[in-house]
Amino acid sequence: MATQTLKYNATTNYIAGKPDSNGQQRMDVISPLDGSVISTVLLSTASDLDKAVNAAEAAFPAWSGTPIKERAQIFFRYRELLLRNRKELAVLVHTENGKTMEESYAEVDKSMELCEFACSLPQLVQGELLEVSKGVECRIERKPLGVVASIAPFNFPNMVPHWTIPNALMLGNTMILKPSEVVPISAIRIAELLKEAGLPDGVFNVVNGDRAIVEAICDHPGIKAVSFVGSTKVAKIVYIRATSTLKRAVCLGGAKNHLIVLPDAHLEMTASNVVASMSGCAGQRCMAAAQMVGVGGVEHIIDQMIIEAKKLVPGKNLGPVISKTAYERITGYIAEAEKAGAKVILDGRNPSVEGGAKDGYYLGPTIIDHVTTDMRIAQEEVFGPVISIVRAKDLDAAIAIENANPYGNAAAVFTQSGGQARQVMERASAGMIGVNIGVPVPREPFSFGGWNDSKFGTCDITGKSSIEFWTQLKKTTTKWNPEGKTNWMS
Numbered sequence: 497m498a499t500q501t502l503k504y505n506a507t508t509n510y511i512a513g514k515p516d517s518n519g520q521q522r523m524d525v526i527s528p529l530d531g532s533v534i535s536t537v538l539l540s541t542a543s544d545l546d547k548a549v550n551a552a553e554a555a556f557p558a559w560s561g562t563p564i565k566e567r568a569q570i571f572f573r574y575r576e577l578l579l580r581n582r583k584e585l586a587v588l589v590h591t592e593n594g595k596t597m598e599e600s601y602a603e604v605d606k607s608m609e610l611c612e613f614a615c616s617l618p619q620l621v622q623g624e625l626l627e628v629s630k631g632v633e634c635r636i637e638r639k640p641l642g643v644v645a646s647i648a649p650f651n652f653p654n655m656v657p658h659w660t661i662p663n664a665l666m667l668g669n670t671m672i673l674k675p676s677e678v679v680p681i682s683a684i685r686i687a688e689l690l691k692e693a694g695l696p697d698g699v700f701n702v703v704n705g706d707r708a709i710v711e712a713i714c715d716h717p718g719i720k721a722v723s724f725v726g727s728t729k730v731a732k733i734v735y736i737r738a739t740s741t742l743k744r745a746v747c748l749g750g751a752k753n754h755l756i757v758l759p760d761a762h763l764e765m766t767a768s769n770v771v772a773s774m775s776g777c778a779g780q781r782c783m784a785a786a787q788m789v790g791v792g793g794v795e796h797i798i799d800q801m802i803i804e805a806k807k808l809v810p811g812k813n814l815g816p817v818i819s820k821t822a823y824e825r826i827t828g829y830i831a832e833a834e835k836a837g838a839k840v841i842l843d844g845r846n847p848s849v850e851g852g853a854k855d856g857y858y859l860g861p862t863i864i865d866h867v868t869t870d871m872r873i874a875q876e877e878v879f880g881p882v883i884s885i886v887r888a889k890d891l892d893a894a895i896a897i898e899n900a901n902p903y904g905n906a907a908a909v910f911t912q913s914g915g916q917a918r919q920v921m922e923r924a925s926a927g928m929i930g931v932n933i934g935v936p937v938p939r940e941p942f943s944f945g946g947w948n949d950s951k952f953g954t955c956d957i958t959g960k961s962s963i964e965f966w967t968q969l970k971k972t973t974t975k976w977n978p979e980g981k982t983n984w985m986s
């Protein structure tokens with residue numbers, strides 16, 4: 497572990513409104529930009545989690561009893577703080593995750609949009625009231641669950657935590673965030689800014705760590721709900737473990753997004769969209785294009801994709817992948833596909849890097865043609881700036897290929913034919929569909945969430961659907977009419 501002076505202070509936990517660092521065990525935090533150690537992160541223990549849950553439990557009565565319109569005032573101020581600190585937050589994302597500054601700014605901007613939606617929640621959760629018999633009223637109110645947990649992956653250190661923080665807190669819950677141990681720095685700054693916005697101590701807490709702390713979260717009796725975003729393997733583990741202790745859980749997993757491209761698709765728009773989707777954030781987005789299904793003659797589109805992809809320069813407008821291990825995993829998939837007979841028509845391995853950060857984990861955009869569906873690269877999540885191209889004789893065959901993959905985050909179609917597009921909209925087995933759009937992320941108030949092996953649990957994680965996840969219904973019947981006789985059912 498690093499002992500020299502580091503770029504960022506050792507990352508602590510954040511409990512009850514202040515940094516907290518009892519634990520002894522730490523791990524290096526490495527910037528993928530150049531492979532340097534930039535900080536260390538605490539590997540918390542179950543007793544650190546207990547402390548955070550105690551703080552969140554203590555804060556819950558006052559916070560859940562605060563009128564939602566007052567809670568909204570804090571998030572109006574917090575959204576302003578995100579704007580005021582936009583550059584600093586983007587630099588943190590860039591440094592710990594490696595994505596370009598432009599992509600890092602976009603991440604912070606999306607976090608602001610998530611706060612804007614949360615500030616609109618008073619308009620959406622008014623409840624219901626009806627006089628059901630003379631003088632007898634039934635009413636329904638949405639009540640928070642209590643202490644909830646949010647577990648995040650490495651690929652969006654700022655945005656993914658904001659998928660859950662604003663909505664869960666605005667709805668009256670208190671929270672423990674467990675960031676990815678690979679990118680823990682942004683989360684502490686988020687905690688500091690929430691405090692600066694006026695959030696009472698203990699409402700939001702950060703507990704750092706790895707697998708052990710995730711398991712402790714799943715098992716902790718004080719935690720009522722768990723949201724998770726990460727790989728499918730871990731999403732399944734967390735869903736099963738959290739629900740086995742009777743918690744509510746929504747667990748988002750990995751993806752293998754299929755883009756069906758028809759010969760009549762608009763040439764430049766399609767090529768630039770497909771390339772942007774496969775390579776944005778170095779292909780480390782759960783919404784990234786992983787597999788293109790070419791229907792019939794799409795050679796002209798593939799040629800244009802190569803032209804577009806060559807505009808991406810590692811170190812300039814394409815960031816590195818997260819780690820040496822990730823680089824080796826991705827290049828392993830490419831080599832195996834090549835060996836199995838696929839053709840690498842644009843090879844991003846061992847690229848020259850602008851700025852010369854030779855120790856960063858850079859990989860140029862890679863396009864692999866003539867992939868067949870039995871190859872491992874066609875079936876598994878690669879999570880890098882790589883797209884494989886499989887061929888289908890017609891649209892039915894293309895949709896069958898999409899339907900056969902076990903994931904179901906996103907699917908897209910590129911065509912100028914409304915009828916063909918509608919076929920994909922109706923028949924693709926995915927939660928988020930794009931028509932002539934490569935990254936079909938629903939914007940607020942629409943919710944985010946996949947199908948099949950890309951999500952376990954019933955609600956989506958953002959937007960209106962998340963209201964259901966973060967609240968429970970209280971049904972109250974009142975009778976205040978002394979003159980009332982016995983009424984039917986009351």
Ligand code: NAD
Nearest residue numbers: 648649650675676706707710726727730748749750751782
């Ligand atoms: P990951 O599953 O390795 O880690 C996610 C979280 O789980 C981290 O906080 C980590 O500490 C914890 N964890 C890791 N192994 C664990 C284990 N065995 N038991 C319990 N907890 C464990 O994911 P990652 O590598 O950080 O992120 C990339 C993955 O996340 C990709 O598969 C990507 O598709 C997925 N992702 C999905 C979405 C979505 O919306 N569906 C969004 C972003 C990322």
